[in-house]
Amino acid sequence: MKILILGNGQLGQMLGKAVIQQGHECVLYSDRQDQVMALGSQQPLSMTLAEANEWADVTTWEHEHLGEELVAKAADKFLLQPERFNLLVDRRSQKALCDELDIPTSAWKAYENAAELSAILNGCDHAVVIKSAKGGYDGKGQWRWRPGDDIAAVAEDAGQRPGIVEDMIDFTDEVSVVGARSHKGEQRCFPLTLNVHTQGILSYSLAGAEHFSKKLETLAKEHHQKLTNALDYVGVLAIEFFVVGEGDNQHLLVNEVAPRVHNSGHWTMSGANCDQFNLHIRAITGLPLPDLLIAPTLMVNVIGVAGIPEALWEAAAADCHWYGKEARHGRKVGHVNIMIDSFERGENLASSWAEKLQLLVG
Ligand code: ATP
Ligand code: MG
Numbered sequence: 001m002k003i004l005i006l007g008n009g010q011l012g013q014m015l016g017k018a019v020i021q022q023g024h025e026c027v028l029y030s031d032r033q034d035q036v037m038a039l040g041s042q043q044p045l046s047m048t049l050a051e052a053n054e055w056a057d058v059t060t061w062e063h064e065h066l067g068e069e070l071v072a073k074a075a076d077k078f079l080l081q082p083e084r085f086n087l088l089v090d091r092r093s094q095k096a097l098c099d100e101l102d103i104p105t106s107a108w109k110a111y112e113n114a115a116e117l118s119a120i121l122n123g124c125d126h127a128v129v130i131k132s133a134k135g136g137y138d139g140k141g142q143w144r145w146r147p148g149d150d151i152a153a154v155a156e157d158a159g160q161r162p163g164i165v166e167d168m169i170d171f172t173d174e175v176s177v178v179g180a181r182s183h184k185g186e187q188r189c190f191p192l193t194l195n196v197h198t199q200g201i202l203s204y205s206l207a208g209a210e211h212f213s214k215k216l217e218t219l220a221k222e223h224h225q226k227l228t229n230a231l232d233y234v235g236v237l238a239i240e241f242f243v244v245g246e247g248d249n250q251h252l253l254v255n256e257v258a259p260r261v262h263n264s265g266h267w268t269m270s271g272a273n274c275d276q277f278n279l280h281i282r283a284i285t286g287l288p289l290p291d292l293l294i295a296p297t298l299m300v301n302v303i304g305v306a307g308i309p310e311a312l313w314e315a316a317a318a319d320c321h322w323y324g325k326e327a328r329h330g331r332k333v334g335h336v337n338i339m340i341d342s343f344e345r346g347e348n349l350a351s352s353w354a355e356k357l358q359l360l361v362g
Contacts, residue, residue: 114159139200271297
């Protein structure tokens with residue numbers, strides 16, 4: 001089959017590898033440069049977006065911030081209705097959908113402008129996170145506010161665009177479920193992944209060591225299934241959750257939904273028989289989804305540094321991925337998967353490697 005991938009960053013390139021493994025063809029569209037590119041190259045092809053979409057049997061995406069205009073141009077080859085796609089990329093409709101489906105999420109209120117945001121904060125007696133409705137990633141487009149903090153200043157800044165005000169959650173862990181749904185409605189989810197963020201950016205993920213209770217694993221799969229069934233979604237979709245409560249009251253609150261392959265699923269490239277990229281391409285091309293076999297794995301993001309140290313390229317237990325991007329503080333430029341035997345060992349390794357592999361902002 002012929003596949004057009006919208007976006008040509010690292011997720012697009014890794015999807016492309018899976019396209020090749022499964023014997024298909026692909027081209028990638030750089031939405032930043034408005035140019036169609038070959039896989040593994042920044043050399044533009046003499047093909048317009050319209051021609052690439054015409055050429056493709058199916059069009060998929062590496063990120064969801066495509067904009068309604070681009071979605072309208074390519075949606076005839078999407079496996080998701082464009083209205084549903086647009087609904088998922090706006091935090092307001094995404095949260096409303098969770099509420100509608102009875103999937104727990106942190107309490108929230110929408111605002112259109114600075115005046116509405118001020119009014120919400122004026123009546124608020126607890127800490128909140130304010131988030132732009134569209135376009136945020138890696139903690140960008142977010143503000144923290146606590147009673148006593150200046151309202152005018154945050155409202156002026158955050159109120160320039162519509163957004164949501166969300167209760168600040170006192171979570172014990174952040175986790176995600178990455179899973180696929182096929183056109184027949186089959187579902188395959190990787191086990192819950194523990195995600196540790198620094199300055200709003202994913203620092204490392206740990207998975208596959210049966211760290212979480214059966215109850216949480218089941219809840220995550222149920223939420224994933226409910227959401228993807230309601231959308232008639234085909235392909236990989238990730239849900240980020242906060243773990244809250246203790247003992248029998250422990251449960252998951254949705255933080256956000258990413259309708260695509262996800263950074264917290266990169267460990268599957270070393271820790272699963274079929275990684276998230278292969279799972280996505282299988283789903284969108286109609287191949288069966290395999291049962292997933294899992295090995296405990298740590299994924300450490302490489303952020304803002306000029307390269308991965310040789311010691312890691314040399315280490316037999318490490319699988320290094322370098323994206324070929326120019327290093328800038330806070331920018332994800334690679335990741336390293338490391339085989340582990342326990343979460344404790346993974347956490348120790350993560351803290352020591354994160355220091356060497358990550359240059360954040362400020
Ligand atoms: P991504 O890069 O994953 O798309 P993002 O920038 O879109 O992230 P979120 O995932 O919503 O934004 O938030 C980034 C991080 O900020 C979360 O992983 C979490 O650590 C923290 N955070 C967000 N919302 C809340 C909240 N309501 N309560 C507490 N912490 C929060
Ligand atoms: Mg997030």
